[in-house]
Amino acid sequence: LAKTTQPVSMDSYEGQEVNITCSHNNIATNDYITWYQQFPSQGPRFIIQGYKTKVTNEVASLFIPADRKSSTLSLPRVSLSDTAVYYCLVGSRPSGGYQKVTFGTGTKLQVIP
Amino acid sequence: GAVVSQHPSRVICKSGTSVKIECRSLDFQATTMFWYRQFPKQSLMLMATSNEGSKATYEQGVEKDKFLINHASLTLSTLTVTSAHPEDSSFYICSARDPGQERLISGANVLTFGAGSRLTVL
Numbered sequence: 664l665a666k667t668t669q670p671v672s673m674d675s676y677e678g679q680e681v682n683i684t685c686s687h688n689n690i691a692t693n694d695y696i697t698w699y700q701q702f703p704s705q706g707p708r709f710i711i712q713g714y715k716t717k718v719t720n721e722v723a724s725l726f727i728p729a730d731r732k733s734s735t736l737s738l739p740r741v742s743l744s745d746t747a748v749y750y751c752l753v754g755s756r757p758s759g760g761y762q763k764v765t766f767g768t769g770t771k772l773q774v775i776p
Numbered sequence: 777g778a779v780v781s782q783h784p785s786r787v788i789c790k791s792g793t794s795v796k797i798e799c800r801s802l803d804f805q806a807t808t809m810f811w812y813r814q815f816p817k818q819s820l821m822l823m824a825t826s827n828e829g830s831k832a833t834y835e836q837g838v839e840k841d842k843f844l845i846n847h848a849s850l851t852l853s854t855l856t857v858t859s860a861h862p863e864d865s866s867f868y869i870c871s872a873r874d875p876g877q878e879r880l881i882s883g884a885n886v887l888t889f890g891a892g893s894r895l896t897v898l
Contacts, residue, residue: 695883706782706869706889707820712881750819754884761808761873761885766820 667751672771681738683770685751688732693755696727696734701748701769710749711736738772746774778804778874782890789860790898797855797893799870805850806872810887811843814867826853826870860897868893 668686675681687696695714699707711718713725713734724737738745750769754762779802789795799809807828812820824845825833832845842864844856857864869892877886 697884706892709886712883756884764887765822768819
C-alpha cells in the first residue's frame, strides 16, 4: 500500500478556504485517493475520492496533478464545525474483492473564530 | 447512505472481565467488516478483518485469543475483549464497505464507520 504524508496540523480562520496536501510518491496505477474526516470521539466519515484531475462534491474538492504523486483536499469557506482530523488514503479495489484500509497520521485542522 | 451502528458507545469494566462490542450494518449486508483501535491523539490502527461465516483475519501483533471476533450474520460482527486490562482501554471502531458509495465510485473501497466504542478498564 502506498504510504502517505500529510502535515500534522493546520490552523485556519472561519470563512477561509483550506487546502490540505497529501504526498503519495509511490502511488500505483490502479490506486485511488480517498479522504476521510474524523471528529473527536467519532468514527471517520468518507469525504471524497478521486483518481485524477479534479473531483468536486457538496463537501469538498479534490485536486490531483497529472503525476498523481500528491493530492490536495480543498474545503471552501470553513466553519468551526470543520475542526477535525482529515486523513488521506491511497489504495485500490481488487475486482470483486476488497483491500485493507489503513490510516496514516492525518492532519488536525483547527478552525479559529 | 449506509449506516453502521455500534454498541455500546461507552463501557467501563473491571480488570479481568470480558467486554463485547457489537457492530451492525443497517439496511445493507456486510460480508466484510473491519475493526480498528484508536488511542488518544493517535491514528486508527487496523486490528482485524471480519468475514461473515469464516474466521477473522488479524493484523500482525494483534492477539486473536484476546480480541475475539465473530461475524455470524451478514449484518452483525462482534468484538469481545477477553480478560481486559487497563492497557486495553481505547476507542474501538468498526466499519463496513459502503455498497452505495462503491456503486457510485469505481475506485477504491469506501468504508462506513460506526460511531465507536470507548472502553475503559479499571
